[in-house]
Amino acid sequence: MLEVGIPFKEIMYKGLNQGIKMSEIDAAVVTHGHGDHCCAAKDFVSHRIPFYANEDVLSKCGGNPKNRLVHNEMRYLAKDTLIIPFNVEHDAPNSLGFVICTDKETLLFVNDCKFFKADLSDYKFDYVCIEANYDGQQMHFAYEDAKQKNDYQNIARYERLFDSHMSLAHCRDHLKKLNLSQCKAIFLMHLSDRHANENKFKETIFEATGINTYVCKKNGGIV
Ligand SMILES: [Zn+2]
Ligand SMILES: [Zn+2]
Numbered sequence: 001m002l003e004v005g006i007p008f009k010e011i012m013y014k015g016l017n018q019g020i021k022m023s024e025i026d027a028a029v030v031t032h033g034h035g036d037h038c039c040a041a042k043d044f045v046s047h048r049i050p051f052y053a054n055e056d057v058l059s060k061c062g063g064n065p066k067n068r069l070v071h072n073e074m075r076y077l078a079k080d081t082l083i084i085p086f087n088v089e090h091d092a093p094n095s096l097g098f099v100i101c102t103d104k105e106t107l108l109f110v111n112d113c114k115f116f117k118a119d120l121s122d123y124k125f126d127y128v129c130i131e132a133n134y135d136g137q138q139m140h141f142a143y144e145d146a147k148q149k150n151d152y153q154n155i156a157r158y159e160r161l162f163d164s165h166m167s168l169a170h171c172r173d174h175l176k177k178l179n180l181s182q183c184k185a186i187f188l189m190h191l192s193d194r195h196a197n198e199n200k201f202k203e204t205i206f207e208a209t210g211i212n213t214y215v216c217k218k219n220g221g222i223v
Helices: 008-017 041-046 055-061 136-148 152-164 168-176 198-209
Strands: 075-078 081-087 096-101 106-110 127-131 185-189 213-215
Touching: 041 055, 127 168, 136 152, 168 198, 185 198, 198 213
Parallel strands: 106 127, 127 185, 185 213
Antiparallel strands: 075 081, 081 096, 096 106
16 A cells, blocks of 8 residues: 555545455555655554554654665565665655566656656656646746735745645656656646646646556546
């Protein structure tokens, strides 16, 4: 399970709807310590579901320190599932992205992040889940507008986004550096409500990569 950013009961309920019991989860993995990614961490630990995260998250939720994920240290999550964490640039301590390999498929998972430096060109990804938070043009206009109106709250919000989240253009540039020769699908995550147009995002990434691209909805499902 990747990210546990909604209440445990809700995860349990959504799982049951898909025919998945919590006891069947081999491992839960979290990218960083912001609540919208790890608010159910304590529940996973108390239900004894193997829980993996960086030191910051593990210490806050009382997780097993042995399950600490560190940049470039690969480890097994289950018998046939290997994870390779790598550092990403975000405004939470030790934020990580993941390459996850089973004996059949390889997944790239990058959530909240402005960019990452890891060279992943040796992997052939079957699936990519990546953040594409905002449209640079749209944000630029909103930012200029806020500055003109002395709207300090939004100025600060936009500056935080510029500093910690991935623009559509950055997302596209990262994807272009990957080996997507056998990629079956790209899933765009974490789109801004106000500064991202789902269709434009899908089209831009499809045009740049030629890979079927989907947008993940906030409350589950894809479009
Ligand atoms: Zn975050
Ligand atoms: Zn987030």
